[in-house]
Amino acid sequence: MKFIHIADVHWGMNPDNDKPWGRERTQAVKDTLGEVVRQARIREVDLLLVAGDLFHRQPLLRDLKEINYLFSTIPGVKIVLIAGNHDRIRSSSALYSFTWSSNVTWLMDEEFTSVAFADFNTVVTGFSYHSAEITEARLSGFHAPATPGIHILLVHGGDTAHLPLDKKQLSGNGFSYNALGHIHKPELSDDRRWAYPGSPEPLDKTETGPHGMITGEISPTTCQVTSLEFVPLSQVQYIPLVVNVTPATTNGELMDSIKQEIQKRGSENIFRFRIRGMRDPDITFDIKLLESRMRIAEIIDESEPQYDFSRLFAEHPSDMIGFYIRELKKDDMSPIEKKALFYGIDALLQTQDERS
Amino acid sequence: MKLLDLYINGFGKFHDLSITFHDGSNIIYGKNEAGKSTLHTFIRCMLFGLERGRGRASRNDIYSRYEPWGNKAVYGGRLRLKQGGCVYRLERNFAKDHRSFVIVDETHGRKIEPTKAFMDQLLGGLTEVMYSNTISIGQLKSATDSGMVSELKNYIANMNASGSMSLNITRATAFLKNKYREFDRQTVPEAAREFTAILSEIRSLEKEISAPEYENQLPAYQIMRLQVRTLLAEKQEDRETLLQKIAGGRQALAGGQFTDEASILSYQNETERTYREYQVAAAAGNRKSRHVWMVISLLLAVALTGFCGYVLAAGDGNPITAGLGLSLLQSLSCSVGGALLTFLLGFFLLLKGSQLKKEAAMSSKILQEIFSRHLGDSSISEAAMKAFHARMDEFVHLSRVLIRSEAALTEQEAEITTLLERENNCDNAISTQQKTQWELEKKLEHLTQLKDRAESIRRILEENNRLREEMEAIQLALDTMTGLSSSIRSSFGLYLNKAASDLITGITGGIYNSMSVDENLNLFMNTSTRLVPLEQVSSGTMDQIYLALRLAAARLVQPEDKQMPLIFDDSFVLYDDERLRTAMKWLADTYDNQIIIFTCHQREARMMTANHIPYHLISI
Numbered sequence: 001m002k003f004i005h006i007a008d009v010h011w012g013m014n015p016d017n018d019k020p021w022g023r024e025r026t027q028a029v030k031d032t033l034g035e036v037v038r039q040a041r042i043r044e045v046d047l048l049l050v051a052g053d054l055f056h057r058q059p060l061l062r063d064l065k066e067i068n069y070l071f072s073t074i075p076g077v078k079i080v081l082i083a084g085n086h087d088r089i090r091s092s093s094a095l096y097s098f099t100w101s102s103n104v105t106w107l108m109d110e111e112f113t114s115v116a117f118a119d120f121n122t123v124v125t126g127f128s129y130h131s132a133e134i135t136e137a138r139l140s141g142f143h144a145p146a147t148p149g150i151h152i153l154l155v156h157g158g159d160t161a162h163l164p165l166d167k168k169q170l171s172g173n174g175f176s177y178n179a180l181g182h183i184h185k186p187e188l189s190d191d192r193r194w195a196y197p198g199s200p201e202p203l204d205k206t207e208t209g210p211h212g213m214i215t216g217e218i219s220p221t222t223c224q225v226t227s228l229e230f231v232p233l234s235q236v237q238y239i240p241l242v243v244n245v246t247p248a249t250t251n252g253e254l255m256d257s258i259k260q261e262i263q264k265r266g267s268e269n270i271f272r273f274r275i276r277g278m279r280d281p282d283i284t285f286d287i288k289l290l291e292s293r294m295r296i297a298e299i300i301d302e303s304e305p306q307y308d309f310s311r312l313f314a315e316h317p318s319d320m321i322g323f324y325i326r327e328l329k330k331d332d333m334s335p336i337e338k339k340a341l342f343y344g345i346d347a348l349l350q351t352q353d354e355r356s
Numbered sequence: 357m358k359l360l361d362l363y364i365n366g367f368g369k370f371h372d373l374s375i376t377f378h379d380g381s382n383i384i385y386g387k388n389e390a391g392k393s394t395l396h397t398f399i400r401c402m403l404f405g406l407e408r409g410r411g412r413a414s415r416n417d418i419y420s421r422y423e424p425w426g427n428k429a430v431y432g433g434r435l436r437l438k439q440g441g442c443v444y445r446l447e448r449n450f451a452k453d454h455r456s457f458v459i460v461d462e463t464h465g466r467k468i469e470p471t472k473a474f475m476d477q478l479l480g481g482l483t484e485v486m487y488s489n490t491i492s493i494g495q496l497k498s499a500t501d502s503g504m505v506s507e508l509k510n511y512i513a514n515m516n517a518s519g520s521m522s523l524n525i526t527r528a529t530a531f532l533k534n535k536y537r538e539f540d541r542q543t544v545p546e547a548a549r550e551f552t553a554i555l556s557e558i559r560s561l562e563k564e565i566s567a568p569e570y571e572n573q574l575p576a577y578q579i580m581r582l583q584v585r586t587l588l589a590e591k592q593e594d595r596e597t598l599l600q601k602i603a604g605g606r607q608a609l610a611g612g613q614f615t616d617e618a619s620i621l622s623y624q625n626e627t628e629r630t631y632r633e634y635q636v637a638a639a640a641g642n643r644k645s646r647h648v649w650m651v652i653s654l655l656l657a658v659a660l661t662g663f664c665g666y667v668l669a670a671g672d673g674n675p676i677t678a679g680l681g682l683s684l685l686q687s688l689s690c691s692v693g694g695a696l697l698t699f700l701l702g703f704f705l706l707l708k709g710s711q712l713k714k715e716a717a718m719s720s721k722i723l724q725e726i727f728s729r730h731l732g733d734s735s736i737s738e739a740a741m742k743a744f745h746a747r748m749d750e751f752v753h754l755s756r757v758l759i760r761s762e763a764a765l766t767e768q769e770a771e772i773t774t775l776l777e778r779e780n781n782c783d784n785a786i787s788t789q790q791k792t793q794w795e796l797e798k799k800l801e802h803l804t805q806l807k808d809r810a811e812s813i814r815r816i817l818e819e820n821n822r823l824r825e826e827m828e829a830i831q832l833a834l835d836t837m838t839g840l841s842s843s844i845r846s847s848f849g850l851y852l853n854k855a856a857s858d859l860i861t862g863i864t865g866g867i868y869n870s871m872s873v874d875e876n877l878n879l880f881m882n883t884s885t886r887l888v889p890l891e892q893v894s895s896g897t898m899d900q901i902y903l904a905l906r907l908a909a910a911r912l913v914q915p916e917d918k919q920m921p922l923i924f925d926d927s928f929v930l931y932d933d934e935r936l937r938t939a940m941k942w943l944a945d946t947y948d949n950q951i952i953i954f955t956c957h958q959r960e961a962r963m964m965t966a967n968h969i970p971y972h973l974i975s976i
Contacts, residue, residue, distance in 0.1 A: 012804065018812045057804055058565075060797045092565060092796055097574035314472070315485045318848070318913060319520035320528075323840045339829030343532060344837055351527035353514065 001120045001150055004040050005214040007051035007181025008199040009033050010086065012063060015203045021270070021295055025201070028235045030066075032200040035233050036213050037070045040077045043215060046120045048077050051181025051197070052084025052129065052156030059087060061094045072101040078117050081106045083128035084156035084181055090130075107154070112142075121220055123147070125175075126154030133161045140166065144174030150223050156181040158196070170194040176223045177216065185209065192216070192225040201234045205272055205297040208238045237269045238297065245277040247306045251286055262294055273299045281305035281346060305342050312345065321348055357439045357480075357920050358950045362402065364433040365449070366424030368394040377921075378972035381944065381951045383961050386976040392954040395976065396925055397422060400492065402435035404484035405457070406450045419450070429454055436462070439478055439918070444468070480918030487920070489521045490910040494925045496895075496902055504898045505891050511902065513877045515909060516849035517841040525841050529834055536830045539823045547816040554810045561803050570796045574789045581782035588775040595768045598761055605758040609751065612730070617755045624748045627726050631741055634719030640712045646705060653702030660695030664688060848912065849873070855908035856901070862946060863900045865938035871901065899930050903939065921950035928953075928960060937963050944969045 015025040114125040144151040153175040157163025170178045171193040178194035186198035197214040212233035316322040328341040361376040431451040447458040459468040517525040728734035857870040868881045879890040
């Protein structure tokens with residue numbers, strides 16, 4: 001029995017909506033779901049599992065129609081869905097009056113319900129969120145029924161406010177496979193008993209690393225997962241990079257090294273840079289310019305001007321600079337105190353009267 | 357401390373140059389461009405070193421400015437000085453690849469590690485900055501009075517507020533405030549308010565959406581409608597069947613030309629009556645006596661008529677009448693009368709018989725028609741009549757059934773109307789639901805927009821926070837600077853002003869008793885009678901005040917036992933002869949330390965000679 005497992009698609013989300021590439025991201029979220037469906041067709045899987053948060057918010061009727069159209073293009077694939085905390089089923093949900101394509105089963109109930117597929121001897125059990133949070137550990141002590149055949153558990157959660165669960169327990173709960181959702185970063189257990197596929201597309205600058213779906217196969221005789229694999233699908237990656245600077249680094253040099261890093265890792269990706277190290281006190285890195293030229297979600301300049309405080313202090317033991325350093329420079333400076341130290345020294349040095 | 361001599365290997369324009377200093381006053385005389393500044397800088401660099409590339413701007417790059425004109429590998433020289441009874445020789449080479457610094461204690465004949473600690477001790481903790489601030493004394497550079505006023509005021513302000521003549525707190529704070537404003541301009545102060553507004557809009561919208569009126573009841577209504585429709589279809593089919601049945605019944609009734617039960621009964625009665633009549637007529641017509649009597653009557657009438665003729669022919673004498681004793685007339689009239697009577701009776705009976713026959717025929721015809729219609733057989737009989745009655749009873753039954761069916765139909769129609777109404781209600785409810793769902797979708801879309809907007813604003817707020825952190829840091833810098841500045845003013849500043857004030861009488865030769873600095877760092881000169889603002893004193897006096905301040909600062913920053921030589925660099929250019937004389941005399945009297953005066957004039961030497969002040973003249 002071959003299956004694909006996805007979760008946390010967040011259809012309808014507009015990541016980076018204040019960035020020039022924002023619209024592209026919105027579309028990428030949709031396109032990648034289309035790619036998952038295409039993969040389901042070409043890989044001829046039996047089952048497509050969607051472990052919650054297919055939608056970013058309560059779905060509109062037209063969203064359901066779009067998704068249903070996609071699903072209707074793979075009539076040979078059985079699709080089982082549950083709602084997560086983001087697309088939880090509210091009493092006003094259009095899901096209640098929506099008619100899905102015949103290969104689609106949405107486990108709408110708030111309690112565990114199952115759907116059985118005789119053609120590949122599989123039962124999928126799961127439930128949908130109807131509330132924003134589930135703090136009850138509903139999986140502890142929950143076991144697969146003793147009936148023969150393949151049993152799959154489809155659930156959404158994993159943190160304290162959303163179905164707290166002990167991943168170790170999942171390996172021994174009798175289900176052939178636990179298809180999880182909610183955590184946006186992919187994670188596959190070593191014993192192939194459970195996995196988080198993560199979001200097919202990264203949805204935020206913090207969601208770094210590869211994103212995609214999980215494919216797997218369960219032996220109909222042993223009912224054990226025989227293969228489980230993460231397949232990267234996302235159109236882009238968010239890549240965090242640290243650039244180290246020295247007092248010799250100039251703006252142009254920094255720009256070049258950032259450009260090189262971007263070229264090396266693919267300019268379609270979206271980058272976050274952290275500038276670290278000591279910079280020449282006379283240089284301020286022109287971050288805005290870099291941001292407008294490339295797909296850079298964020299540049300955090302943590303570089304510090306390299307003042308030789310001990311020399312400055314030695315030169316100015318009894319005037320403002322010396323007093324100022326003595327007043328602020330401590331071993332356990334807060335970030336603001338540190339900045340204040342730099343600002344003050346910079347101001348004093350830059351406004352010196354020329355006479356000396 | 358005393359400078360003994362120096363030797364320049366190479367420094368700027370000089371190489372292989374020896375100069376020896378003496379105790380007391382040394383006047384180094386040289387015309388403009390003779391190299392006084394070079395010599396001055398050499399002494400400073402021998403004491404404090406010369407770093408490459410300090411101060412990025414080339415104008416400040418002392419290193420390249422004083423690179424030897426000749427051999428660049430030999431850049432430096434040596435300076436001998438006496439401190440605390442020991443003679444030290446400082447040897448330095450500043451050249452890029454031959455950098456070296458050697459200190460030799462000549463008194464004890466040993467090399468000394470040139471550590472910072474040793475240099476600090478040697479120089480009494482004096483730094484290069486302090487050296488420039490205090491003991492190396494130039495003149496006010498401005499050429500105009502107003503320029504001098506602001507320069508002097510600036511000096512006083514800097515010294516008072518920052519403890520250094522070059523650190524300008526006013527400008528530094530202005531610089532910081534500018535930065536602060538720049539960050540402030542980048543913040544979006546309305547973002548927080550907008551964020552709150554959007555959040556509350558989101559909350560109220562979410563509340564609105566979760567109201568029961570937006571509950572999706574479409575499936576419930578759809579199921580209900582389906583049930584109603586099924587029921588309705590059933591009812592309508594029943595009704596159709598019933599209608600057909602009724603129509604059939606009606607047709608059957610109409611076939612019998614009946615309308616209702618009454619019409620059947622009256623028809624039945626009528627037929628019954630006709631039958632009775634028929635029976636009577638048929639019975640009367642068939643009776644034999646009637647025919648006998650009619651024949652007898654007619655025969656009697658013929659007999660009587662014959663008798664009458666006989667009588668008439670036989671006359672009176674006929675035996676019959678005669679026998680009876682009747683006259684002819686009597687017998688004639690009797691027989692005529694009898695004949696007539698019997699004839700009439702016979703005729704009546706004949707007529708009556710034919711009438712009865714006719715009536716019977718009529719009734720029979722009616723009955724035949726009735727029977728043939730309802731029974732298919734026209735023969736009239738008691739059995740037929742019985743069959744007819746049975747048939748009519750059937751009609752009555754049919755008519756009763758019809759009435760019941762029609763009642764049922766009315767009932768059913770009422771039910772159908774109710775069901776139709778219910779279906780209609782469902783339709784309405786569904787369309788209302790669809791409308792509310794549509795409204796809901798609009799609201800959900802609006803909610804999405806709001807949430808996206810909130811997300812953007814949240815990022816703006818984050819940026820605001822980042823900017824605020826910078827602003828907070830700047831504010832802390834400003835506060836720290838202001839606090840330090842006021843403590844510098846209330847300690848070093850006060851001492852400086854007081855020390856300068858103490859010196860001013862001597863320097864001005866008693867013209868001014870003292871000077872005072874108010875809280876706005878305005879300077880006033882005091883005579884015994886009035887307070888003169890700085891702006892009103894002459895440029896010469898300003899230089900004197902400057903000198904007083906520099907000397908006061910020099911005293912304040914150096915320990916009593918490690919006083920460095922005072923170095924004057926063209927400090928007295930603006931002094932008139934009288935002032936110069938006063939100043940020179942005062943200096944010689946006040947300072948027992950070494951004094952080195954760089955000048956491009958010969959006035960100082962002349963003045964000292966005239967006043968019998970010993971000095972050592974060095975010409976370059």
